[in-house]
Amino acid sequence: MEQAQMPGCYRHPGVETGVRCTRCERPICHACMVDAAVGFQCPECVRDGSGTGHSRTANQPRTIAGGRITAGHPHLVTQVLIGLNLLIFLLGRLNPALIDETVLIGFAFDPDLGRVVGVADGEWYRLVTSMFLHQEVWHIAGNMLLLWLLGGTLEEELGRVRYLTLYLLSGLAGSAFTYLIAAENQGSLGASGAIYGLLGATVVLVRRLNRDMRPIMALVVINLVITFAWDGIAWEAHIGGLIAGVILAYAMVNGPRERRALLQGAACALVLGLTLATVVLRTAALT
Known part of the structure; x- marks a missing residue:
């Protein structure tokens, strides 16, 4: 039977x-x-x-990841992130010098600023600030569309704190991977590292919930094709963010319930530790 x-x-x-x-x-x-x-x-x-x-x-x-289920405004963090990116985009359009001062760059002489700039020169904040910068309308439009489509569900399923941690660590990992591989005088900016982290996390979540994988895998393939087919895209940020997102999300939604917090903390420490080690080693190589 x-x-x-x-x-x-x-x-x-x-x-x-x-x-x-x-x-x-x-x-x-x-x-x-x-x-x-x-x-x-x-x-x-x-x-x-x-x-x-x-x-x-x-x-x-609790959510499937152990986060708190919040009543009202389930997509609050996603909305704040979109608003912050849009605000900084407008400020950058009004004051282009803002981008020169905060874009991710390894080590170079900036003729506009008249001095040497870069993460290797001690400006580590560029690894974070560059995550919120966009120059072109199509760039921010594409990133914010993906953030809206992916972020809402992840925020509900992971909880606000874990979701924000995923976003920031994925973006930081993307910046570090770009800093490691890209030319030292090549500028990079955009939320793509964080967005690809959400993309990787969505794959893990859909798999965990036993839902149809075809739509999200199609989205991943389309974005990877664009990443490597379109000149001028910092593929390093995309790949770094994607890998970090998969690692973090797997730890957040898998594992025994009793050890969930320990596994999540270890995954966050691993991603952050590898990110910092990458930055330190690259800085030593450039200086």
């Missing part, structure tokens, strides 16, 4: 579960279940206070 298939979690349809909310009876997976006085409840019943009177003392509902 064929074994009956268990229902999928109402928040993560691809994850089978035999547990149901004691209040609304919706199927919930281990990442969504919240301990109650009797059995488990779903995040919505806990958030709305519609449980059996014990919801006030129940554990805080």
Whole structure:
């Protein structure tokens, strides 16, 4: 006799579960279940206070990555990041010197500024500031479109803190990889490293939830083709961010629940450590 298939979690349809909310009876997976006085409840019943009177003392509902589920404005961090990128883009258009002062560059003499500039000259902040710079309308439009399409779901599934950590560390890894490989006097800017980190993280998340992989893999292929076919694109930032995003996301949504925080912390430390080591070694080589 064929074994009956268990229902999928109402928040993560691809994850089978035999547990149901004691209040609304919706199927919930281990990442969504919240301990109650009797059995488990779903995040919505806990958030709305519609449980059996014990919801006030129940554990805080968590995302699949262990982050807090926030009521209202589920895409707040994504919206803030988009707004920040747009604001800096407008400031750069009004004051081009802003880009010269903050763009990622290894070590070079800048005739506009009349001095030597670059990360190797002690301007390490360029690794971060360049992540929010864009010069062309098509550049920022493409990055912000991907940020909107990918960021919302990741923010909901990972939680705000983990999502922001993923974005920043992926972008920083992309900057470090560009600094390592690109010519020392070649300028680089854009949020692409961080965006490709979100792209890699989405692949991991879709796989974890057992959803159809074809749409996200098609998006990855299209973006990689553009990366290597279009002259002038800093492919190093794309690849560095993509690899970092995959590593971080895998640690965030996999592994035993009891050791989840330890695994996530170790992955973040690994990516940050490799990033810093790359920057230090490249700086030593240039100076």
